[in-house]
Amino acid sequence: MSSKIKWKISACVLTFLAVFWFVSILSSCGKGANVSTASLNIKYEVLNLSPDVLPIDLYIRFLKTNNTPFRYSVNQGYFVVPYTDTPYLIRSNRINGGPAILSRSDILTRNAQYSLFITGTVADNSLKTIFTVDTAILPKVGRGKVRFVDASPSGINGLDVYANGTKAFSKIKYPTFSDFVELPIGNYDFQVYATGSSSVLTTLTNFQIDDGKLYTLYAYGYTTRPDSAAFNAAIITNK
Structure with a gap:
């Protein structure tokens, strides 16, 4: 009788150990799938280009x-x-814990960089996002790569960009962006025009394009605004 009891106890112990082992395996599998994002080397930046959405998180x-809210036109980097x-x-x-203003469900991949541009206004319910992948094939030796993002609601009919007097981007309409184009290394003046117009909207002067680097030039703001929300442009160094 005592041997039967011992056998039953041993069977229960073995069953418990088997269940514990199985659960441990499942748990370790789950942890393995949730790879550390630091090891994935994924970088992200948020650019608040909406004049009335106020600081955002x-x-x-x-x-x-x-830690620091994203404020209008301030680039905090990746x-x-x-x-x-x-x-x-x-x-x-x-508004702490308030409802989401905007959302994205993009799939991010290893060793890549991304930018999220917030544009439009709350006042006319035109807030939107422009999402860009900031990695690309590196340029040839002695060249850099530049692309253009039209994040200005005033550029709905298209914007043209000239680099040292030569057209680099044509008819880029809000809210879209161009492919990267190669430019020889050196210093550049970038002039932004409304497509079909001969009047310069804004100029970025003496910007240096370095060997093997990637850059994003972007326009934002309004041609109809004389204040801090006036039409403007800036450049991000992506790599």
Whole structure:
């Protein structure tokens, strides 16, 4: 009788150990799938180009990821994303835990960089995002690569960009962007025009294109505004 009891106890112990081992295997598999984003080397930046959305925050896994809010026209640069789970939510910094203003569900890949441009206005319910992949095949030796993002609602009919007097981008309409184009290394003046117009909207002077670098030139703001929301342009160094 005692041997039967011992056998039953041993069987229960073995069953428990088998179940524990199986659960441990499942748990380790799950952890293996959730690879550290730091090891994936995925970088992200948010550019707030909406004059009336006010400071905003980025939420991933419903947690705020930034220490400093993203303010109008201020480029804080890239940061390593803490998680790749979607959606990515944009919320007002003024309303803690408030509803999402905008969201994205892009699939991010290893060793890549991304930019999220926030444009439009709250006043006329025209807020939108422009999402760009900031990695590309490197240019030939002695050249850099530049592309153009039209994030200005005033550029709805298209914008042209000249580099040292030569047209580099033509009819880029809001809210779209061009492919990267190669330019020889050197200093450049970039002039932005409304497509079909001979009047310069804005000029970026003496910008240096370096060997093997990638850049994004972007326009934002309004040609009808005389204040801080006036039409303007800036450049990001992507790589």
